[in-house]
Amino acid sequence: MTKKMFDNVKVRSTVAQQDVALEDRFDKADSILLKAPEPASAPAPTLRKTSVIRDTFSMPPDDYARIEELRIIANKEGRSSTSKSEVVRAGLQALGLLNSQQLVEALNRLEKLVPGRKS
Known part of the structure; x- marks a missing residue:
């Protein structure tokens, strides 16, 4: 292939269109993969x-x-060695997701x- 063939306006136009389409696909993938977590989701554990x-x-x-029951359930679902403290802390995280009226009702x-x- 010669340089003249690549200087063709149609070839450059097609390449530009493909570049735009490729960039659009990457943008869509990034928006899905790099999407911020939902506000209602639990925060990631800190290390x-x-x-x-x-x-x-x-x-x-x-x-x-009930704490022991929840520990057993977590164990059956594949989470090894859940402590009582972790169950209580997870409960606090769940309570923190409630609005103030729901929190008062639960209390x-x-x-x-x-x-x-x-007693």
Whole structure:
């Protein structure tokens, strides 16, 4: 092929059209692959080390048993060794996704406990 064949206006036009089409496909792929996470999705876990605060609190036996049930479910779904702390923290994340009215309704459904007392 000679240089004159590539100087043809039709060839240059076709190449330009293909460049535009290719760029459009890449833009569409980027918009799908690089899309920001949905606002309702949970934040990605952080890998940095953070300090922790140890605390104790009281809960009815049924709630304590529910933590163990949730740990078992996570284990059956392929997540190994979920701690009680992780279950509670995930619950806090889920509560954080509620609007203020839904949060108050969820809190109102809880059994009232006398702090620091065993029943």
